[in-house]
Amino acid sequence: MALPGFRDFYPDDCAFRNAIFAKWRDVAYRYGFVEYDGPPLEPLDLFTKKSGDEIVTQLYHFKDKGDRDVALRPEMTPTLARLVTARHKDFKKPLKWFSIPQVFRYERQQKGRLREHYQLNCDIIGEAGLEADIELIALVIDVLRAFGLTEKDFVVRLSDRQFWTDFMNAKAVPEDQRYAFIQAIDKSERESREKTAEKLGPLADEVFTILAHAQSTKSVRLDTVEAGLRHRGLQDYVKRDYTVVRGLAYYTGVVFEAFDRSGEFRAIAGGGRYDTLLKNLGGVDLPALGFGIGDVVLGEIIKGKLPWWEPHGGIHVLIADEIYRTQAMALIQKLRETWHEPIDYSFTAMKVGKQLQLAEERANAYAVIVDQQITTGFVAVKNLTTRNQRIFKVEDVTPEKVNRPNFWDNASIERDREYSTGADPSTSSG
Amino acid sequence: MALPGFRDFYPDDCAFRNAIFAKWRDVAYRYGFVEYDGPPLEPLDLFTKKSGDEIVTQLYHFKDKGDRDVALRPEMTPTLARLVTARHKDFKKPLKWFSIPQVFRYERQQKGRLREHYQLNCDIIGEAGLEADIELIALVIDVLRAFGLTEKDFVVRLSDRQFWTDFMNAKAVPEDQRYAFIQAIDKSERESREKTAEKLGPLADEVFTILAHAQSTKSVRLDTVEAGLRHRGLQDYVKRDYTVVRGLAYYTGVVFEAFDRSGEFRAIAGGGRYDTLLKNLGGVDLPALGFGIGDVVLGEIIKGKLPWWEPHGGIHVLIADEIYRTQAMALIQKLRETWHEPIDYSFTAMKVGKQLQLAEERANAYAVIVDQQITTGFVAVKNLTTRNQRIFKVEDVTPEKVNRPNFWDNASIERDREYSTGADPSTSSG
Numbered sequence: 001m002a003l004p005g006f007r008d009f010y011p012d013d014c015a016f017r018n019a020i021f022a023k024w025r026d027v028a029y030r031y032g033f034v035e036y037d038g039p040p041l042e043p044l045d046l047f048t049k050k051s052g053d054e055i056v057t058q059l060y061h062f063k064d065k066g067d068r069d070v071a072l073r074p075e076m077t078p079t080l081a082r083l084v085t086a087r088h089k090d091f092k093k094p095l096k097w098f099s100i101p102q103v104f105r106y107e108r109q110q111k112g113r114l115r116e117h118y119q120l121n122c123d124i125i126g127e128a129g130l131e132a133d134i135e136l137i138a139l140v141i142d143v144l145r146a147f148g149l150t151e152k153d154f155v156v157r158l159s160d161r162q163f164w165t166d167f168m169n170a171k172a173v174p175e176d177q178r179y180a181f182i183q184a185i186d187k188s189e190r191e192s193r194e195k196t197a198e199k200l201g202p203l204a205d206e207v208f209t210i211l212a213h214a215q216s217t218k219s220v221r222l223d224t225v226e227a228g229l230r231h232r233g234l235q236d237y238v239k240r241d242y243t244v245v246r247g248l249a250y251y252t253g254v255v256f257e258a259f260d261r262s263g264e265f266r267a268i269a270g271g272g273r274y275d276t277l278l279k280n281l282g283g284v285d286l287p288a289l290g291f292g293i294g295d296v297v298l299g300e301i302i303k304g305k306l307p308w309w310e311p312h313g314g315i316h317v318l319i320a321d322e323i324y325r326t327q328a329m330a331l332i333q334k335l336r337e338t339w340h341e342p343i344d345y346s347f348t349a350m351k352v353g354k355q356l357q358l359a360e361e362r363a364n365a366y367a368v369i370v371d372q373q374i375t376t377g378f379v380a381v382k383n384l385t386t387r388n389q390r391i392f393k394v395e396d397v398t399p400e401k402v403n404r405p406n407f408w409d410n411a412s413i414e415r416d417r418e419y420s421t422g423a424d425p426s427t428s429s430g
Numbered sequence: 431m432a433l434p435g436f437r438d439f440y441p442d443d444c445a446f447r448n449a450i451f452a453k454w455r456d457v458a459y460r461y462g463f464v465e466y467d468g469p470p471l472e473p474l475d476l477f478t479k480k481s482g483d484e485i486v487t488q489l490y491h492f493k494d495k496g497d498r499d500v501a502l503r504p505e506m507t508p509t510l511a512r513l514v515t516a517r518h519k520d521f522k523k524p525l526k527w528f529s530i531p532q533v534f535r536y537e538r539q540q541k542g543r544l545r546e547h548y549q550l551n552c553d554i555i556g557e558a559g560l561e562a563d564i565e566l567i568a569l570v571i572d573v574l575r576a577f578g579l580t581e582k583d584f585v586v587r588l589s590d591r592q593f594w595t596d597f598m599n600a601k602a603v604p605e606d607q608r609y610a611f612i613q614a615i616d617k618s619e620r621e622s623r624e625k626t627a628e629k630l631g632p633l634a635d636e637v638f639t640i641l642a643h644a645q646s647t648k649s650v651r652l653d654t655v656e657a658g659l660r661h662r663g664l665q666d667y668v669k670r671d672y673t674v675v676r677g678l679a680y681y682t683g684v685v686f687e688a689f690d691r692s693g694e695f696r697a698i699a700g701g702g703r704y705d706t707l708l709k710n711l712g713g714v715d716l717p718a719l720g721f722g723i724g725d726v727v728l729g730e731i732i733k734g735k736l737p738w739w740e741p742h743g744g745i746h747v748l749i750a751d752e753i754y755r756t757q758a759m760a761l762i763q764k765l766r767e768t769w770h771e772p773i774d775y776s777f778t779a780m781k782v783g784k785q786l787q788l789a790e791e792r793a794n795a796y797a798v799i800v801d802q803q804i805t806t807g808f809v810a811v812k813n814l815t816t817r818n819q820r821i822f823k824v825e826d827v828t829p830e831k832v833n834r835p836n837f838w839d840n841a842s843i844e845r846d847r848e849y850s851t852g853a854d855p856s857t858s859s860g
Contacts, residue, residue, distance in 0.1 A: 001516075003500060006469035008513055011527065014465045030766045032744070032774030035444045039436035039546065040470060040532070041490070041502070060471070062492030065536045070433060072471070083438055086431075092791070094777060097441065102470070106495045116469065131777040142766070231756045232763040314462070326661045333662040336460045336572070344462030347524060347561040361522070 005107075005115030016303075017118070020295050021100055023146045024120040028098040031139050033122055036097050038079035040104075044069035046078045049281055050250075058105045072104040076121040077274075077290070078281070084125055085283030093126025093286070096135075114296060122271075123290030125278070130221060132289060133254045133273060134228030140258060140269050140291050141229075141237045147302045151236040154268060154301075156258045158226070159244035160219045161251045161272065167210075171203055179249070185211075186245045214240040221254050246270060250277045253289070260301055268301065269293040314342035316359030320371035322349050328370040331379070331394060338398050341365070360384060368397060383408045435537075435545030446733075447548070450725050451530055453576045454550040458528040461569050463552055466527050468509035470534075474499035476508045479711055480680075488535045490545075502534040506551040507704075507720070508711070514555055515713030523556025523716070526565075544726060552701075553720030555708070560651060562719060563684045563703060564658030570688060570699050570721050571659075571667045577732045581666040584698060584731075586688045588656070589674035590649045591681045591702065597640075601633055609679070615641075616675045644670040651684050676700060680707045683719070690731055698731065699723040744772035746789030750801035752779050758800040761809070761824060768828050771795070790814060798827060813838045 002008050009017055025035070044061050061071035073079060076099055084095065099121045107113055122139055124132045137156060144154055164185065168178055184199035188211065197204040210217050222240055229235055238256075246255045255272030259265070271291025279285040315335060319328045328345065335343045344362070346355050352369070359367045369380040374394065381397060382389040386408045392401070432438050439447055455465070474491050491501035503509060506529055514525065534546045552569055554562045567586060574584055594615065598608055614629035618641065627634040640647050652670055659665055668686075676685045685702030689695070701721025709715040745765060749758045758775065765773045774792070776785050782799070789797045799810040804824065811827060812819040816838045822831070 001473075001512075002469050003471060003473060003494075003498065004496070006471065008469070009467035010513065010517065011464040011466050014467050017467070018465065026770070029772055030769070032772040034441040035448065036441050037439035037444050037447070039432050039438070041433060041436060041534070041546075043431075043433060060492075060494060062490075064433075064490060066434070068433065082432075083440065087440065092788075096774075104471070116471075127777050129777055135777070138763070228759065231759045233760065234763075329658065329661045330663065333568070333664075339460070340456070342459055342462040344526075347557050347559055347565070358522075 003115075005113065007114065007116070016299065017295065020147075020299065020302075021118070024098075024100060024143060024293070027139065027143045027146050028120070028122055031096070031135070031142070033096040033098040033139075036080070036083060036099050037101065038073075038076070038083060038099075040073055040102060041070050042073055042079060042082075044071045046082060047071055047074060050078050050081075050277070058107060060104050060106055073101060074105050075103055076101045076119065076292070077123075077277070080121070080123055080290075081278050081281045081283050084278065084286070085281070088126075088284050088286065094132060095123070095125040097125070098122040118295040120293045120295075121290060123288060125288045126286045128275065128287040130224045130254070131228065133221075133225050134232075136271065136289055136291060137225065137238070137254075137256055138229060138232050138234055140256070140271070140293070141234050143293060144258060144268065144298075145237075147298070148305060149301070152261060154237070154258055154260050156238045156256050156269075157241035157244045158222055158238050158254065158256050159240070159242050160221050160253065161245060161255050162221065162253050163217075163219045163242065164245065165252075173203070182245050183247075185243055186247060189243050211242050214242050217242065225254055246272055250274045250280070252276055256291070258293075265297050265301060268297050312363040313365045314344065314362070315339065315366045315368055316355065316362065316364045317343065317345040318352050318355040318359070318367050318369045319345060319349075320352050320369060324370045324372075324374055327374045331368070331370065331374070331397075334394075335368070335397060340399070356382075366402065433545075435543065437544065437546070446729065447725065450577075450729065450732075451548070454528075454530060454573060454723070457569065457573045457576050458550070458552055461526070461565070461572070463526040463528040463569075466510070466513060466529050467531065468503075468506070468513060468529075470503055470532060471500050472503055472509060472512075474501045476512060477501055477504060480508050480511075480707070488537060490534050490536055503531060504535045505533055506531045506549065506722070507553075507707070510551070510553060510720075511708050511711045511713055514708065514716070515711070518556075518714050518716065524562060525553070525555040527555070528552040548725040550723045550725075551720060553718060555718045556716045558705065558717040560654045560684070561658065563651075563655050564662075566701065566719055566721060567655065567668070567684075567686055568659060568662050568664055570686070570701070570723070571664050573723060574688060574698065574728075575667075577728070578735060579731070582691060584667070584688055584690050586668045586686050586699075587671035587674045588652055588668050588684065588686050589670070589672050590651050590683065591675060591685050592651065592683050593647075593649045593672065594675060595682075603633070612675050613677075615673060616677060619673050641672050644672050647672065655684055676702055680704045680710070682706055686721070688723075695727050695731060698727050742793040743795045744774065744792070745769065745796045745798055746785065746792065746794045747773065747775040748782050748785040748789070748797050748799045749775060749779075750782050750799060754800045754802070754804055757804045761798070761800065761804070761827075764824075765798070765827060770829070786812075796832065 047055055047059065055074065059071045059074055061069065064070050100118055101121065102116055102118050104116045106115060120143065122136065124136055141156060164182060168181060173181055180199065184196055185207065188196040200207050226235065226238065229238055244255055244257050251272045252275045253273030256270065257267045258269040259267055269291055273289040275287040278288055317328055317332050319325050332343055332345055346358065356367055364384055367382040367384060369382065373379060377394050378391050379394055379397065380389050381392050381402060388408055477485055477489065485504065489501045489504055491499065494500050529551045530548055531551065532546055532548050536545060537543055550573065552566065554566055571586060594612060598611060603611055610629065614626055615637065618626040630637050656665065656668065659668055674685055674687050681702045682705045683703030686700065687697045688699040689697055699721055701719065703719040705717040708718055747758055747762050749755050762773055762775055776788065786797055794814055797812040797814060799812065803809060807824050808821050809824055809827065810819050811822050811832060818838055
């Protein structure tokens, strides 16, 4: 058994996970982001420096054999800050970097709560202007759209942390009450109006008005971001919502969270601008912004949609008689060099009908039948979708020739009679 | 700083690493292998059960907050055994599975010695016949060939652990001396003949004869494997060498190690048959075989060859004047949907010559220039290789139309005069 909260990835699970990674990479790549990575094990103080000592209760941490305090990374931002601080002069700003780390938290085990997940992290570093915020939010939208999700499936709630900072300044909210004030807004959706009002005190009414009339509450930053998204045709994917403040203390500007419209799941993604974090971590003074998307909530939402991650295609080479195995192996070697598809075969003697059945179970696209014809340089290729079969010269079994458009449509071509799964005349020596 | 022995992957390093992973996946996929994965953190006893308690000195291990003894995986085989044991009935045998885990060992820090690396693991489970050994060795050869390495660059040394077991049986070597006997053969290449002879005792001469005349020393298993590789045209990549025994105690049949011909590096890859391991680990009784290739030695060998992993291609959209930014962003959104390439642009106002320079530094394939022509639906596309420039309708800036063969060869087409890097007439408002 895997440790509680850790996942095994059997081939189907792994194909699903990798298909998510592939889409993540593809969209980030199109947006001009480049990938980086760091170690899953880091010095413990890299994380306490950012999040305070309380985070230790949630970490997998220990002393290594060199007496170093180390921890499995609970998030990627501290590693990113470390990398950028060490070598920022080597790179032209702005940086557009992404990573797909596995991150770890020792949370009290709840039903279905995991202690690890993968997270797409996209960050832009070195650009203070709102054009970067627009780019980042467009990216989060396009990442979700890449999975076939539409504006009916999800919405990105936009907010402005600086708006609330300005508000608290204007109302002279004391420093030591500000964290609680922000927290009260964060929780206002999930708590009763009375409870929130109590926390907000005399400012409650004004705050409720702002929350209820988000669209008419002025924020130059959000106006600009919304306009920028409109220019890209993405306006239907966002909604202004000042209740979004993002729990973490370090955000400084526009923040956002993506939710499924059904309200069934936790947040799909979240992020925002954190212009002071790199400097506060003892690094360089560079403005920055970023978001994270986990693979678990997203996976739940897209599971059950088209099974586009399931393996299919490929060729199964049927060896009609063991005396042809040697020639079959030479053919297989050649096919593996010319096809970008799985080319498989049976290690041991097996009736041809059984081999064909294997090919069908694996949803292979074609079966290539190696029988006495190979001695004169020919093989039969069976299209497992149309169930038609045609004879090819051995050297013609290439993707170009076999996959020709309309080539397999013709119903009048020779049918597979000899090697059907149903009636097996068995020319096999097995 | 990362922990000693751990690597950071800045974008160039990450691209190199990912290019290695992509080749690994591609070849394993063509061979009909499917990917699996497991947690990097596992119960400690999963590893001690296989390798004994001594392995603990080399592990990153600790007690988690639930008082479980846990360890970062030092290798993948125990996880594979765990997965197969738990669900072997769900899968048709033989299994052809691969994984690319990051694995961790706390080794005393030596110059350049890492404490983590990535490892391609390929295993075949449930097939006792030598056809599986041939398939696996062909795969290791083709994985290395995929990086452009030839029979001049590397050789796979084939050996037969069962041959030595049979030999020790025939010579009645006592059980308690067998491990030392195997170890002496393992080290015979690196130690003096005298020292090896001393260890081997009265059998020394006979063993030296076997090692010196490997090709004429009979092994039905190696004969069969060599013949099978010959049928695939891979005979020049292997060499019989009975000194290869693989340190680990659990191998039972054909074993092999891949080395670079220069002798400059440690083994590139190694593996073999371990038919009794799954059962010994308390699991199912299934024959099995596998190999591992690490990313570090392989990376050293292929580094300096063609920089095929370096990013190139893509489009930089040049915004000639800020008044066209809105239209440029709509165009960029469209390009990102139709091109499978990085589409990038400058967040802030910048002289066109500077933007063009950026595009060239990034080795972009094309620059798309958005200027007053966009108001009538046209843009200039500049081919950054030929340095020619042509006008396109906005909707025609597609891979199909822009990448047309020979389209950019014609020297008589309009040259880029306005927006060359050298002389910048700057129509920019920046």
